[in-house]
Amino acid sequence: MTANLSYPPRDQSGNATVTGRVKLDELAAHLGLSKSTVSRALNGYPDISSATRARVEKAARVLGYRPLSHAQAIRTGQVRAIAMVINSEEPDQHNPFLQDFLAGACAAASSLDWTMTISTATSEKDTLKVLSRLYEERKADGFILPRTAVKDARIGLLRSLGVPHILYGRTGYGQPNNWDETSWFDIAGESAMRNAVLRLSDLGHTRIGFVGSDPKFNYAHLRRDGYAEGLHAAGLPLDPDLIQDGARTREDGAAQGRVLMALDQPPTAIVFATDLAALGFCADAQDQGFEIGRDISVIGYDGIPECRYARPALTTFSVDSRAAGERLATLLIRQIRGEAAADLRELAEANLIEGDSDGPPNLTSNELARKLNHLT
Incomplete structure (x- = not known):
């Protein structure tokens, strides 16, 4: 049967058969399908079938059908809402990726007629309380968990409650995999770090430093591994003195970069695990009289x-934060609708964006040290 999608639908005498708010039984009658089929x-x-689902969704859009949220919750046990809790006390809470990420997640949820809820917490302990409250008050059917830790209590909580969730990142670095049933979406930061080292090696650098992030986060270890893999692939030794960790802010980046530059043989190039730390170092180095892209890459x-x-x-290496938000929301809703969590995992790549902050070494490591001594 082919549906007539003019609105409002009319009977053979031309009289409107749908008035006011479109109800499920009216949508079903218009399509010539059972209420159960339309609802499912x-x-x-x-x-x-995908063809039937597309036909029903198109008719619902044209007719302006919207389910009553409270009725749907009673019928399906779902409120058609997903949520994310942000820790407002994190030092880099205002990371610019957040706006694009949330825009993508909200757009994906909205396209499926779901709602995206954003809540804040003031600590890791408070985050667990907020997650529990949102679920117990039936304000969310599942959660996106951003910035996963090596040991992430949020995962244990939601697993114990039987609540669908998806990670933006991976977890359990260096530990037995206890989360084999968990969904995740991540960007291969380790591949980006490896490629950054190889790029610098190809430019002629042999002393390449690394400034990582907070080791409590899983991504910090993966990116450090990528740096080490890049050195190995380039045939360069791994020098522990060239590695600093814990930089999450511009100030951290400047401080950790200064430690590397104070070495007897400082690096002629540095790979940073985050842009915020890199930008902090660049500004600080320029204030000291160094030229970024020539003296230090x-x-x-x-x-x-x-x-x-x-x-x-x-x-x-650029991450498409909006696309990440879209994928996470979409995969989470698919999980809530019944797909196996372990089947909903995706790994994307970051894209190189070339600037002018790297190039062939203009100074040797020893010349760089002498310049630093002269400047200070």
């Missing part, structure tokens, strides 16, 4: 907007 199609059940990671406006523009 709108809720994404896998036993409904710098590569970051994230692709935040400030990289384009820095002088020189920062070479970085």
